Amino acid sequence: MKTEENNLMEKIVSLCKRRGFIFPGSEIYGGLAGTYDWGHFGVALKNNIKQNWWKKFVDNRRDMYGVDAAILMRQEVWQASGHVAGFADPMSECINCGHRFRTDQISLDIHGHAKTCPDCDGKLKSPQQFNMMFQTKVGASDDSSAISYLRPETAQGMFVNFKNTVDAFHPKLPFGMAQIGKAFRNEITPRDFIFRVREFEQMEIEYFVRSEDWEKYFEYWKGEMLDWMEEIGIDMGKVHELEIPKEDRAHYSSRTVDFEFEYPFGQKELFGLAYRTDFDLKNHKLDYIDEEKSGKIIPHVIEPTFGVDRAVLAILLSSYAEDEKDGEIRSYLKFKPSMAPVICAVSPLLKNKPELVEYANEKVFAPLKAEFGRVMWDDNGNIGKRYRRQDEIGTPFCIVVDFDTLTDNTVTVRDRDTGEQERIKVESLKKYIQDKI
Ligand code: ATP
Numbered sequence: 370m371k372t373e374e375n376n377l378m379e380k381i382v383s384l385c386k387r388r389g390f391i392f393p394g395s396e397i398y399g400g401l402a403g404t405y406d407w408g409h410f411g412v413a414l415k416n417n418i419k420q421n422w423w424k425k426f427v428d429n430r431r432d433m434y435g436v437d438a439a440i441l442m443r444q445e446v447w448q449a450s451g452h453v454a455g456f457a458d459p460m461s462e463c464i465n466c467g468h469r470f471r472t473d474q475i476s477l478d479i480h481g482h483a484k485t486c487p488d489c490d491g492k493l494k495s496p497q498q499f500n501m502m503f504q505t506k507v508g509a510s511d512d513s514s515a516i517s518y519l520r521p522e523t524a525q526g527m528f529v530n531f532k533n534t535v536d537a538f539h540p541k542l543p544f545g546m547a548q549i550g551k552a553f554r555n556e557i558t559p560r561d562f563i564f565r566v567r568e569f570e571q572m573e574i575e576y577f578v579r580s581e582d583w584e585k586y587f588e589y590w591k592g593e594m595l596d597w598m599e600e601i602g603i604d605m606g607k608v609h610e611l612e613i614p615k616e617d618r619a620h621y622s623s624r625t626v627d628f629e630f631e632y633p634f635g636q637k638e639l640f641g642l643a644y645r646t647d648f649d650l651k652n653h654k655l656d657y658i659d660e661e662k663s664g665k666i667i668p669h670v671i672e673p674t675f676g677v678d679r680a681v682l683a684i685l686l687s688s689y690a691e692d693e694k695d696g697e698i699r700s701y702l703k704f705k706p707s708m709a710p711v712i713c714a715v716s717p718l719l720k721n722k723p724e725l726v727e728y729a730n731e732k733v734f735a736p737l738k739a740e741f742g743r744v745m746w747d748d749n750g751n752i753g754k755r756y757r758r759q760d761e762i763g764t765p766f767c768i769v770v771d772f773d774t775l776t777d778n779t780v781t782v783r784d785r786d787t788g789e790q791e792r793i794k795v796e797s798l799k800k801y802i803q804d805k806i
Contacts, residue, residue: 377633380700381685382562388761390414390710391563391681403559403567410762411681413710413743415570418601418680419549421707422572425597432544433574434534438526440551441507441517449652450525452502452518455620460499460557465491471557472496501554503567519553524672526550527575528649535657542659542668543586545576549677561634563678570677575645577668579659583644590642590673591626598628598640601680602705604687607631608639621648630683639679645670684708688763694788695753702763703786706805712743713766713782713802714759720748729770732795733780737768740799760785766802 385391390411394404459472463486613625630639647667717725
Protein backbone atom coordinates (compact mmCIF):
# COMPACT_ATOMS: atom_id res chain seq x y z
CA MET A 370 0.00 0.00 0.00
CA LYS A 371 1.27 3.45 -0.86
CA THR A 372 1.82 5.92 1.90
CA GLU A 373 0.07 9.27 1.77
CA GLU A 374 3.50 10.94 1.42
CA ASN A 375 4.42 8.97 -1.71
CA ASN A 376 1.02 9.77 -3.05
CA LEU A 377 1.57 13.49 -2.57
CA MET A 378 4.85 13.40 -4.52
CA GLU A 379 3.17 11.44 -7.31
CA LYS A 380 0.34 13.94 -7.46
CA ILE A 381 2.74 16.86 -7.68
CA VAL A 382 4.96 15.24 -10.31
CA SER A 383 1.91 14.40 -12.38
CA LEU A 384 0.34 17.85 -12.00
CA CYS A 385 3.65 19.48 -13.01
CA LYS A 386 3.74 17.46 -16.21
CA ARG A 387 0.04 17.69 -17.07
CA ARG A 388 -0.15 21.44 -16.54
CA GLY A 389 3.14 22.34 -18.20
CA PHE A 390 5.40 23.14 -15.26
CA ILE A 391 8.16 20.51 -15.35
CA PHE A 392 8.93 17.64 -17.75
CA PRO A 393 11.52 14.82 -17.49
CA GLY A 394 14.66 15.77 -19.46
CA SER A 395 15.24 14.17 -22.91
CA GLU A 396 11.95 12.36 -22.44
CA ILE A 397 11.30 11.31 -26.05
CA TYR A 398 14.64 9.43 -26.00
CA GLY A 399 13.90 7.64 -22.73
CA GLY A 400 14.97 10.39 -20.32
CA LEU A 401 18.29 11.48 -18.86
CA ALA A 402 18.48 10.84 -15.10
CA GLY A 403 18.86 13.92 -12.96
CA THR A 404 17.68 16.39 -15.60
CA TYR A 405 14.36 18.16 -16.03
CA ASP A 406 13.01 20.57 -18.62
CA TRP A 407 10.86 23.46 -17.56
CA GLY A 408 7.61 24.31 -19.30
CA HIS A 409 5.88 27.67 -19.56
CA PHE A 410 4.38 27.76 -16.04
CA GLY A 411 7.46 26.24 -14.41
CA VAL A 412 9.64 28.93 -15.97
CA ALA A 413 7.17 31.59 -14.75
CA LEU A 414 7.26 30.24 -11.19
CA LYS A 415 11.04 30.03 -11.25
CA ASN A 416 11.31 33.57 -12.62
CA ASN A 417 9.02 34.89 -9.88
CA ILE A 418 11.21 33.26 -7.25
CA LYS A 419 14.44 34.57 -8.77
CA GLN A 420 13.09 38.08 -9.33
CA ASN A 421 11.74 38.27 -5.80
CA TRP A 422 15.12 37.10 -4.46
CA TRP A 423 17.06 39.60 -6.55
CA LYS A 424 14.77 42.43 -5.50
CA LYS A 425 15.06 41.65 -1.79
CA PHE A 426 18.75 40.85 -1.66
CA VAL A 427 20.20 43.09 -4.38
CA ASP A 428 17.90 45.87 -5.62
CA ASN A 429 16.50 46.84 -2.21
CA ARG A 430 19.95 47.04 -0.61
CA ARG A 431 22.88 49.42 -0.87
CA ASP A 432 25.64 46.93 -0.05
CA MET A 433 25.15 44.22 -2.69
CA TYR A 434 26.81 43.83 -6.10
CA GLY A 435 25.44 41.51 -8.77
CA VAL A 436 27.59 39.17 -10.86
CA ASP A 437 26.90 36.84 -13.76
CA ALA A 438 30.13 34.89 -14.20
CA ALA A 439 31.00 32.38 -16.92
CA ILE A 440 30.06 28.79 -16.12
CA LEU A 441 33.32 27.53 -17.60
CA MET A 442 36.36 28.69 -15.67
CA ARG A 443 40.03 27.80 -15.68
CA GLN A 444 40.85 24.59 -13.84
CA GLU A 445 43.08 26.59 -11.45
CA VAL A 446 39.92 28.10 -9.94
CA TRP A 447 38.72 24.66 -8.89
CA GLN A 448 42.16 23.59 -7.75
CA ALA A 449 42.47 26.65 -5.50
CA SER A 450 38.93 26.25 -4.18
CA GLY A 451 39.61 22.67 -3.11
CA HIS A 452 36.97 21.18 -5.40
CA VAL A 453 39.35 19.15 -7.60
CA ALA A 454 40.76 17.45 -4.51
CA GLY A 455 37.75 17.37 -2.25
CA PHE A 456 34.36 17.81 -3.90
CA ALA A 457 33.51 14.14 -3.69
CA ASP A 458 30.93 11.81 -2.22
CA PRO A 459 31.69 8.23 -1.10
CA MET A 460 30.50 5.75 -3.71
CA SER A 461 29.85 2.01 -3.43
CA GLU A 462 29.75 -0.24 -6.50
CA CYS A 463 28.02 -3.60 -6.67
CA ILE A 464 30.28 -6.47 -7.74
CA ASN A 465 27.30 -8.28 -9.23
CA CYS A 466 25.21 -5.73 -11.20
CA GLY A 467 27.70 -2.87 -11.40
CA HIS A 468 25.21 -0.29 -10.08
CA ARG A 469 26.69 2.57 -8.08
CA PHE A 470 25.28 4.17 -4.93
CA ARG A 471 26.11 7.01 -2.61
CA THR A 472 27.50 5.11 0.35
CA ASP A 473 25.92 7.42 2.93
CA GLN A 474 22.48 6.87 1.42
CA ILE A 475 22.37 3.09 1.71
CA SER A 476 22.07 1.02 4.84
CA LEU A 477 25.30 0.41 6.72
CA ASP A 478 26.50 -2.36 9.03
CA ILE A 479 27.76 -1.67 12.56
CA HIS A 480 31.24 -0.88 11.23
CA GLY A 481 29.83 1.82 8.97
CA HIS A 482 30.30 -0.32 5.81
CA ALA A 483 27.52 -0.58 3.27
CA LYS A 484 25.69 -3.87 3.64
CA THR A 485 24.55 -5.11 0.24
CA CYS A 486 23.42 -3.73 -3.11
CA PRO A 487 19.93 -2.15 -2.76
CA ASP A 488 19.09 -3.37 -6.31
CA CYS A 489 20.26 -7.02 -6.37
CA ASP A 490 21.54 -7.71 -2.84
CA GLY A 491 24.98 -8.37 -4.30
CA LYS A 492 28.26 -7.73 -2.53
CA LEU A 493 29.63 -4.19 -2.66
CA LYS A 494 33.22 -3.15 -3.32
CA SER A 495 34.77 -0.92 -0.65
CA PRO A 496 33.68 2.70 -1.05
CA GLN A 497 35.66 5.09 -3.25
CA GLN A 498 35.60 8.85 -3.38
CA PHE A 499 33.71 10.02 -6.48
CA ASN A 500 34.32 13.61 -7.64
CA MET A 501 31.03 15.19 -8.60
CA MET A 502 32.32 17.80 -11.03
CA PHE A 503 31.54 17.35 -14.74
CA GLN A 504 34.81 17.57 -16.59
CA THR A 505 35.10 18.93 -20.10
CA LYS A 506 37.76 20.29 -22.45
CA VAL A 507 37.95 23.83 -23.72
CA GLY A 508 39.20 24.30 -27.29
CA ALA A 509 40.60 21.83 -29.80
CA SER A 510 43.69 20.86 -27.85
CA ASP A 511 43.59 17.51 -26.08
CA ASP A 512 46.20 18.00 -23.36
CA SER A 513 45.48 18.36 -19.68
CA SER A 514 45.77 22.16 -19.75
CA ALA A 515 42.48 22.22 -21.70
CA ILE A 516 40.56 20.62 -18.82
CA SER A 517 37.71 22.67 -17.43
CA TYR A 518 34.65 21.90 -15.33
CA LEU A 519 31.00 22.85 -15.37
CA ARG A 520 30.81 24.79 -12.11
CA PRO A 521 29.41 22.81 -9.15
CA GLU A 522 28.50 26.04 -7.31
CA THR A 523 28.10 29.67 -8.33
CA ALA A 524 30.22 30.89 -5.38
CA GLN A 525 33.62 30.71 -7.11
CA GLY A 526 32.37 32.93 -9.94
CA MET A 527 32.00 35.63 -7.30
CA PHE A 528 35.31 35.09 -5.52
CA VAL A 529 37.27 35.30 -8.78
CA ASN A 530 35.54 38.63 -9.44
CA PHE A 531 36.17 40.00 -5.95
CA LYS A 532 39.03 42.24 -7.10
CA ASN A 533 37.11 43.47 -10.14
CA THR A 534 34.16 44.36 -7.95
CA VAL A 535 36.28 46.15 -5.36
CA ASP A 536 38.18 48.08 -8.06
CA ALA A 537 35.02 49.06 -9.93
CA PHE A 538 32.75 50.00 -7.02
CA HIS A 539 35.05 50.66 -4.02
CA PRO A 540 32.64 49.06 -1.52
CA LYS A 541 33.19 49.47 2.22
CA LEU A 542 32.94 46.43 4.51
CA PRO A 543 30.57 44.79 5.08
CA PHE A 544 29.33 44.26 1.54
CA GLY A 545 28.18 41.37 -0.57
CA MET A 546 28.18 39.87 -4.03
CA ALA A 547 25.17 38.01 -5.40
CA GLN A 548 24.68 35.66 -8.30
CA ILE A 549 21.93 33.51 -9.75
CA GLY A 550 22.92 30.80 -12.17
CA LYS A 551 23.24 27.18 -13.13
CA ALA A 552 25.36 24.69 -11.22
CA PHE A 553 26.14 21.10 -12.19
CA ARG A 554 26.90 18.08 -10.04
CA ASN A 555 27.31 14.56 -11.26
CA GLU A 556 25.19 13.20 -8.41
CA ILE A 557 25.67 9.45 -7.96
CA THR A 558 21.98 8.91 -7.30
CA PRO A 559 19.74 11.74 -8.50
CA ARG A 560 16.30 11.26 -6.97
CA ASP A 561 13.11 12.70 -5.58
CA PHE A 562 11.99 14.72 -8.62
CA ILE A 563 13.75 18.10 -8.68
CA PHE A 564 15.22 17.70 -5.17
CA ARG A 565 18.48 16.08 -6.26
CA VAL A 566 19.32 16.72 -9.89
CA ARG A 567 22.50 16.97 -11.92
CA GLU A 568 21.81 20.38 -13.39
CA PHE A 569 20.17 22.98 -11.18
CA GLU A 570 20.15 26.65 -10.30
CA GLN A 571 21.55 28.42 -7.29
CA MET A 572 21.06 31.86 -5.83
CA GLU A 573 24.07 32.69 -3.71
CA ILE A 574 25.42 35.58 -1.69
CA GLU A 575 29.00 35.99 -0.55
CA TYR A 576 28.89 38.56 2.24
CA PHE A 577 32.30 39.97 3.17
CA VAL A 578 32.86 41.04 6.77
CA ARG A 579 35.71 41.79 9.16
CA SER A 580 36.77 38.55 10.87
CA GLU A 581 35.62 39.73 14.32
CA ASP A 582 32.09 40.39 13.02
CA TRP A 583 31.30 37.01 11.54
CA GLU A 584 28.99 35.77 14.31
CA LYS A 585 26.88 38.91 14.21
CA TYR A 586 26.37 38.65 10.45
CA PHE A 587 25.78 34.92 10.57
CA GLU A 588 22.80 35.56 12.86
CA TYR A 589 21.67 38.47 10.70
CA TRP A 590 21.62 36.35 7.53
CA LYS A 591 19.81 33.55 9.28
CA GLY A 592 16.99 36.01 9.96
CA GLU A 593 17.01 37.33 6.39
CA MET A 594 16.81 33.82 4.97
CA LEU A 595 13.87 32.88 7.20
CA ASP A 596 12.03 36.10 6.28
CA TRP A 597 12.45 35.39 2.59
CA MET A 598 11.21 31.79 2.87
CA GLU A 599 8.05 33.06 4.51
CA GLU A 600 7.66 35.81 1.92
CA ILE A 601 7.61 33.37 -1.00
CA GLY A 602 5.05 31.09 0.61
CA ILE A 603 7.08 28.23 2.08
CA ASP A 604 5.21 26.55 4.96
CA MET A 605 7.37 27.70 7.89
CA GLY A 606 5.91 25.00 10.11
CA LYS A 607 7.88 22.54 7.98
CA VAL A 608 11.21 24.39 8.07
CA HIS A 609 13.79 23.36 10.65
CA GLU A 610 17.27 24.64 11.40
CA LEU A 611 20.02 22.08 11.73
CA GLU A 612 23.47 22.88 13.09
CA ILE A 613 25.86 20.78 10.99
CA PRO A 614 28.59 19.04 13.01
CA LYS A 615 32.22 19.59 12.01
CA GLU A 616 32.68 16.17 10.40
CA ASP A 617 29.71 16.71 8.05
CA ARG A 618 30.53 20.26 6.94
CA ALA A 619 31.87 21.15 3.50
CA HIS A 620 35.66 21.46 3.31
CA TYR A 621 35.50 25.29 3.36
CA SER A 622 33.09 25.81 6.24
CA SER A 623 33.70 26.54 9.93
CA ARG A 624 30.02 26.75 10.74
CA THR A 625 27.00 25.64 8.74
CA VAL A 626 23.33 25.81 9.49
CA ASP A 627 21.06 23.95 7.10
CA PHE A 628 17.46 24.94 6.72
CA GLU A 629 15.69 21.64 6.29
CA PHE A 630 12.19 21.15 4.93
CA GLU A 631 9.80 18.32 5.68
CA TYR A 632 9.52 16.82 2.19
CA PRO A 633 7.26 13.78 1.78
CA PHE A 634 10.45 11.69 1.37
CA GLY A 635 12.00 12.98 4.63
CA GLN A 636 13.35 16.07 6.32
CA LYS A 637 16.19 17.25 4.11
CA GLU A 638 18.18 20.32 3.13
CA LEU A 639 16.37 23.19 1.49
CA PHE A 640 18.92 26.02 1.82
CA GLY A 641 22.16 26.51 3.70
CA LEU A 642 24.10 29.17 5.54
CA ALA A 643 27.86 28.76 5.83
CA TYR A 644 30.72 30.66 7.42
CA ARG A 645 33.41 30.19 4.78
CA THR A 646 36.01 32.12 6.84
CA ASP A 647 38.75 33.59 4.61
CA PHE A 648 39.23 30.19 2.97
CA ASP A 649 38.39 31.21 -0.59
CA LEU A 650 39.93 34.69 -0.78
CA LYS A 651 43.11 33.35 0.83
CA ASN A 652 43.36 30.45 -1.62
CA HIS A 653 42.84 32.79 -4.56
CA LYS A 654 45.47 35.14 -3.02
CA LEU A 655 43.03 38.03 -2.82
CA ASP A 656 42.88 40.75 -0.20
CA TYR A 657 41.26 44.08 0.56
CA ILE A 658 42.53 47.43 1.79
CA ASP A 659 40.50 48.30 4.84
CA GLU A 660 40.71 52.07 5.21
CA GLU A 661 39.19 51.90 8.66
CA LYS A 662 42.01 49.65 9.81
CA SER A 663 44.55 51.31 7.50
CA GLY A 664 45.90 48.11 6.09
CA LYS A 665 45.43 45.00 4.04
CA ILE A 666 43.10 42.37 5.42
CA ILE A 667 41.45 39.25 4.10
CA PRO A 668 37.71 39.64 4.66
CA HIS A 669 35.75 36.69 6.02
CA VAL A 670 32.70 35.37 4.25
CA ILE A 671 29.16 34.51 5.30
CA GLU A 672 27.40 32.58 2.53
CA PRO A 673 23.62 32.26 2.34
CA THR A 674 22.91 29.75 -0.42
CA PHE A 675 19.56 28.92 -1.97
CA GLY A 676 18.69 26.23 -4.53
CA VAL A 677 16.06 27.47 -6.97
CA ASP A 678 14.81 23.97 -7.76
CA ARG A 679 14.41 23.08 -4.07
CA ALA A 680 12.62 26.41 -3.54
CA VAL A 681 10.19 25.44 -6.32
CA LEU A 682 9.63 22.02 -4.76
CA ALA A 683 9.07 23.49 -1.27
CA ILE A 684 6.60 26.04 -2.66
CA LEU A 685 4.73 23.35 -4.60
CA LEU A 686 4.53 21.14 -1.51
CA SER A 687 3.49 24.07 0.69
CA SER A 688 0.82 25.16 -1.80
CA TYR A 689 -0.76 21.89 -2.87
CA ALA A 690 -4.24 21.47 -1.44
CA GLU A 691 -7.36 19.44 -2.05
CA ASP A 692 -10.94 20.10 -1.05
CA GLU A 693 -14.44 19.20 -2.15
CA LYS A 694 -16.25 21.50 -4.54
CA ASP A 695 -19.64 20.69 -6.10
CA GLY A 696 -19.39 17.09 -4.92
CA GLU A 697 -15.98 16.56 -6.54
CA ILE A 698 -12.46 16.53 -5.13
CA ARG A 699 -10.54 19.41 -6.62
CA SER A 700 -6.80 19.94 -6.32
CA TYR A 701 -5.30 23.39 -6.38
CA LEU A 702 -2.06 25.25 -5.75
CA LYS A 703 -2.59 28.08 -3.30
CA PHE A 704 0.44 30.09 -4.42
CA LYS A 705 0.87 33.58 -3.07
CA PRO A 706 -0.30 35.91 -5.86
CA SER A 707 3.26 37.27 -6.17
CA MET A 708 4.54 33.76 -7.01
CA ALA A 709 1.67 32.48 -9.16
CA PRO A 710 2.69 31.77 -12.78
CA VAL A 711 -0.65 33.23 -13.87
CA ILE A 712 -1.98 36.15 -11.85
CA CYS A 713 -5.41 36.05 -13.46
CA ALA A 714 -7.25 34.27 -16.25
CA VAL A 715 -9.83 36.01 -18.44
CA SER A 716 -12.75 34.15 -20.01
CA PRO A 717 -15.80 35.07 -22.04
CA LEU A 718 -18.73 33.11 -20.56
CA LEU A 719 -19.42 31.56 -24.00
CA LYS A 720 -16.83 31.40 -26.72
CA ASN A 721 -19.36 31.38 -29.54
CA LYS A 722 -20.82 34.79 -28.64
CA PRO A 723 -18.71 37.34 -30.54
CA GLU A 724 -19.93 40.27 -28.42
CA LEU A 725 -18.68 38.57 -25.23
CA VAL A 726 -15.42 37.49 -26.85
CA GLU A 727 -14.75 40.95 -28.22
CA TYR A 728 -15.48 42.68 -24.91
CA ALA A 729 -13.41 40.17 -22.93
CA ASN A 730 -10.51 40.45 -25.33
CA GLU A 731 -10.38 44.20 -25.85
CA LYS A 732 -11.62 45.69 -22.62
CA VAL A 733 -10.41 43.16 -20.06
CA PHE A 734 -7.66 40.83 -21.33
CA ALA A 735 -5.60 43.31 -23.37
CA PRO A 736 -5.23 46.01 -20.67
CA LEU A 737 -4.55 43.44 -17.91
CA LYS A 738 -2.03 41.61 -20.09
CA ALA A 739 -0.24 44.89 -20.84
CA GLU A 740 -0.13 45.69 -17.13
CA PHE A 741 0.76 42.35 -15.54
CA GLY A 742 2.07 40.10 -18.34
CA ARG A 743 1.18 36.93 -16.43
CA VAL A 744 -2.42 36.95 -17.65
CA MET A 745 -3.99 34.00 -19.48
CA TRP A 746 -6.81 33.87 -22.00
CA ASP A 747 -8.90 30.80 -21.27
CA ASP A 748 -12.01 29.96 -23.28
CA ASN A 749 -11.54 26.19 -23.46
CA GLY A 750 -14.40 23.98 -22.19
CA ASN A 751 -17.16 25.08 -19.85
CA ILE A 752 -16.61 27.49 -16.97
CA GLY A 753 -16.38 24.67 -14.42
CA LYS A 754 -13.55 23.03 -16.41
CA ARG A 755 -11.75 26.35 -16.76
CA TYR A 756 -11.90 26.90 -13.00
CA ARG A 757 -10.50 23.40 -12.34
CA ARG A 758 -7.65 24.02 -14.78
CA GLN A 759 -6.80 27.42 -13.32
CA ASP A 760 -7.01 25.99 -9.78
CA GLU A 761 -4.35 23.43 -10.71
CA ILE A 762 -2.16 26.10 -12.26
CA GLY A 763 -2.61 28.08 -9.05
CA THR A 764 -4.22 31.15 -10.64
CA PRO A 765 -5.56 33.31 -7.78
CA PHE A 766 -8.28 35.08 -9.83
CA CYS A 767 -10.54 34.01 -12.68
CA ILE A 768 -12.37 36.83 -14.42
CA VAL A 769 -15.49 36.07 -16.43
CA VAL A 770 -17.21 38.38 -18.90
CA ASP A 771 -20.94 37.57 -19.14
CA PHE A 772 -24.07 39.19 -20.58
CA ASP A 773 -24.43 41.57 -17.63
CA THR A 774 -20.97 42.90 -18.40
CA LEU A 775 -22.24 44.28 -21.70
CA THR A 776 -24.75 46.50 -19.91
CA ASP A 777 -23.14 47.35 -16.56
CA ASN A 778 -19.38 47.03 -17.25
CA THR A 779 -18.82 44.68 -14.33
CA VAL A 780 -17.25 41.20 -14.38
CA THR A 781 -17.18 38.29 -11.93
CA VAL A 782 -13.91 37.68 -10.18
CA ARG A 783 -13.64 34.26 -8.60
CA ASP A 784 -11.26 33.61 -5.74
CA ARG A 785 -9.23 30.41 -6.16
CA ASP A 786 -9.15 29.39 -2.50
CA THR A 787 -12.71 30.13 -1.39
CA GLY A 788 -14.43 29.74 -4.76
CA GLU A 789 -16.37 32.89 -3.94
CA GLN A 790 -17.28 35.31 -6.68
CA GLU A 791 -17.73 39.04 -6.56
CA ARG A 792 -18.68 41.59 -9.18
CA ILE A 793 -16.05 44.17 -9.88
CA LYS A 794 -16.17 47.16 -12.19
CA VAL A 795 -13.98 46.65 -15.25
CA GLU A 796 -12.31 50.01 -14.67
CA SER A 797 -11.27 48.91 -11.12
CA LEU A 798 -9.76 45.55 -12.15
CA LYS A 799 -6.15 46.71 -12.42
CA LYS A 800 -6.19 48.24 -8.97
CA TYR A 801 -8.06 45.24 -7.52
CA ILE A 802 -5.29 42.92 -8.70
CA GLN A 803 -2.45 45.30 -7.95
CA ASP A 804 -3.60 45.49 -4.34
CA LYS A 805 -3.41 41.69 -4.04
CA ILE A 806 0.09 41.22 -5.41
P1 ATP B 1 23.03 17.93 -0.24
O1 ATP B 1 23.62 17.67 1.13
O2 ATP B 1 21.53 17.80 -0.28
O3 ATP B 1 23.72 17.21 -1.35
P2 ATP B 1 24.71 20.19 -0.32
O4 ATP B 1 24.95 20.43 1.15
O5 ATP B 1 25.75 19.52 -1.10
O6 ATP B 1 23.30 19.47 -0.53
P3 ATP B 1 25.26 22.89 -1.03
O7 ATP B 1 26.59 22.54 -1.55
O8 ATP B 1 25.16 23.61 0.27
O9 ATP B 1 24.35 21.57 -0.97
O10 ATP B 1 24.46 23.64 -2.18
C1 ATP B 1 23.73 24.80 -1.94
C2 ATP B 1 22.25 24.62 -2.31
O11 ATP B 1 22.13 24.16 -3.64
C3 ATP B 1 21.53 23.59 -1.46
O12 ATP B 1 21.05 24.17 -0.26
C4 ATP B 1 20.42 23.16 -2.37
O13 ATP B 1 19.31 24.06 -2.27
C5 ATP B 1 21.01 23.28 -3.75
N1 ATP B 1 21.47 21.98 -4.27
C6 ATP B 1 22.63 21.35 -3.99
N2 ATP B 1 22.72 20.20 -4.67
C7 ATP B 1 21.60 20.09 -5.40
C8 ATP B 1 21.11 19.11 -6.32
N3 ATP B 1 21.82 18.03 -6.64
N4 ATP B 1 19.90 19.32 -6.89
C9 ATP B 1 19.16 20.43 -6.60
N5 ATP B 1 19.59 21.38 -5.75
C10 ATP B 1 20.78 21.23 -5.15
